[in-house]
Amino acid sequence: MKEGPDIAQVAALIGDPARANMLTALMSGKALTVSELAEEAGVTIQTASSHLSKLDSGGLLRPRKQGRHKYFALAGEDVAQVLEGLMGLAAGSGHLRTRTGPKDAKLRQARVCYNHLAGDMGIQMFDSLIARTHLSFEGEDLRLTDSGAAFAYDLGIDVGALQSARTPLCRECLDWSERRSHLAGSLGRAFLSRFEELSWAKTDRKTRIVTFSRSGAEAFHQLFPVN
Amino acid sequence: MKEGPDIAQVAALIGDPARANMLTALMSGKALTVSELAEEAGVTIQTASSHLSKLDSGGLLRPRKQGRHKYFALAGEDVAQVLEGLMGLAAGSGHLRTRTGPKDAKLRQARVCYNHLAGDMGIQMFDSLIARTHLSFEGEDLRLTDSGAAFAYDLGIDVGALQSARTPLCRECLDWSERRSHLAGSLGRAFLSRFEELSWAKTDRKTRIVTFSRSGAEAFHQLFPVN
DNA sequence: AGCATACTTCGATCGCCCTCGAACCAATCT
DNA sequence: AGATTGGTTCGAGGGCGATCGAAGTATGCT
Incomplete structure (x- = not known):
């Protein structure tokens, strides 16, 4: 009767x-305390x-004690x-709660997905990297090519340090707003945090919205052209 | 408070x-009646x-009335x-119910996932197709190359007819047993049904296990070499 | 028409689990 | 040490929903 794991x-x-x-709330990628999460859930x-x-x-979270605080984060990218x-299913088929408010539009344009950039701009970045063969598919895995490594280095990302970590460097993750993939993995994380360091963008961890400054957006579009 | 769709x-x-x-039960890809599903669920x-x-x-199923029967199937590949x-999460983190019975081993080797081949052999097929560039990634989409179309044609698959359908031709789908991708989409479906037509394999819709005959497995491994 | 089968709807029961108040640990601050 | 803050545990209450019996609808068979 029950084949496969217990869904x-x-x-x-x-x-x-x-x-x-x-x-x-934890999809923001930030680890939150119990009280913050209580607030978030009402x-x-x-x-x-x-x-x-x-x-x-249930294995969905990874807790971390820090003093008298207890921080919770998602257990991993697979959970995210x-x-x-699920968001995709809920958005597409379900009650079509197309919350077309301004907040939603911004979410669709650029938001943080666990720890990397998602939404329109996330997809644009991914497509651009693939088109210029900075990323390539190897079997079903994603690989950073030499030109891609150079590209990341130019942007100020220490690829070597990322590679040593046990989380995969590149990984694709698909959007609920668009039906396409964007870049996840430690490299995806590094890109987003680099954007923040360069103050091209600022992410509101509460709403998950990533807002690019005028000049930041300009630089972004120049760095990741559509074609 | 609630950003994104209602999970x-x-x-x-x-x-x-x-x-x-x-x-x-519906992951077998077969449409089942109410009474069959009742039985299945106990x-x-x-x-x-x-x-x-x-x-x-909730949009998860696609019903179809046929006489006095009502058949239900999964709404689409996205649901599957x-x-x-979820199976992956339950298997990995959860209660580790590694049901290591013989049934489970067979499931991991070859099973039907909605309508295409999954498990070890599904992955082998996918990897082999990618390695010989019969399939290639275009952006984040999967594309059947010319050589791949010829390959499929040789096996007796009418690619043209598949392309006209509105479901995507190629799509990757990831396993819960392995952590890798296998081929879904109408082409994936066509491959599996072709294996059955050639009587290389037989799928038990009840257990979802796909059993290859001795000669069928031989032909399969020759057609989709590991390297 | 009459009967059988497949399924749906209604109503009532019952149990699970979500929720919060209150008391109880633990760690930091003064 | 006492106070304050962050978190857990316990117990009781209460509501939602899963479940099934029984009646109702539709389709097919003879």
Whole structure:
């Protein structure tokens, strides 16, 4: 009767509104404390604590104690990816809650997905990198080519340091707003943080919106041309 | 508070054990009737009906009336992909229910994922097609090259007919057992059904296991060499 | 027409789990 | 040490939804 792993438990974990809110909040990639997540979900701290321990024992979160604070983050990119997939289903088929407010438009243009850039601009970056063969597919894996490494180095990214980490360097992740892929992995993370360092963009961790300055956007479009 | 689509509803839909069982049953790609799904989930027909109508209005299923039967199938590949993702999470992090029975081993080797071949052999096929550039990545999309079209034609697949359909020809889908991608889309479907036509393999729709005959496996490995 | 089958709808029951108040640990600050 | 803040545990309450029996609708068979 039950072939394959037990979907229901994990899905039920995500299926509670309070927990879902916490998880989407954590899609910002930032680690949040219990009280922050409680606030985010609109519940008291006790219930939040209960929920978080469940999510943790379900393997969806990675907790980290720091003094008298306890920070929670998503367990990994795979979790983030599933959440994005669910958002896609909810957006497409579900109740079509096309929250077409201004906030939504900005979200679709540029937002942070776990720790990297998503939305229109994320896709543009990805496509541009592929088109200029700075990235290439090797089998089903994504690989940074030599020209790509040079490109990243020019931007001020220490590729060597990234490669040593155990998280994959490049990974594709697909959007819920667009139906296309953007760049995830430690390189994706590095790009976004570099944009922030150069003050091309600023990400509001609360709304997940990434806002580019006028000059930042200009530089971005020049660096990642559409064709 | 709620940015992005409403994850919780969809996840809660999948989160019920009965519904999850139905959905995993539908991962076989076959359309099933209400009574079959009730049996599969271990509930009465009434409750099954209730569940199915919820799944339907949630956009996860595509119903089709045929006489006095009502067949349900997954709404699309995207749904199947999310389900596979959830299986991955449940298998990896969760309770590690490594059901290492013989059934499980066969599932990992070759199984049907919605309508195409998954598991070890699915991945082998995908890798082989990529390595010989019968498939190539174009941006983030998968494209069938000319040599690939010829290859498929030689196997007796009418690529032209597939291309006219509105479902994408090639698409990658990732496994829960391996962490890699295999070929989905109408071409993936065509390959599997061709294997069955040639009686290389036979898929048990109940267990989702694809069993290759001795000669079929031989032909498969010759056609899709590892290197 | 009459019966059987496939499914849906209604109503009632029941159990799970979400929620919060209150008390209880733990760590930092003065 | 006492106070304050962050988090966990316990217990009780309460609501939502899963479940099934029974009646209702539709389709097909003879």
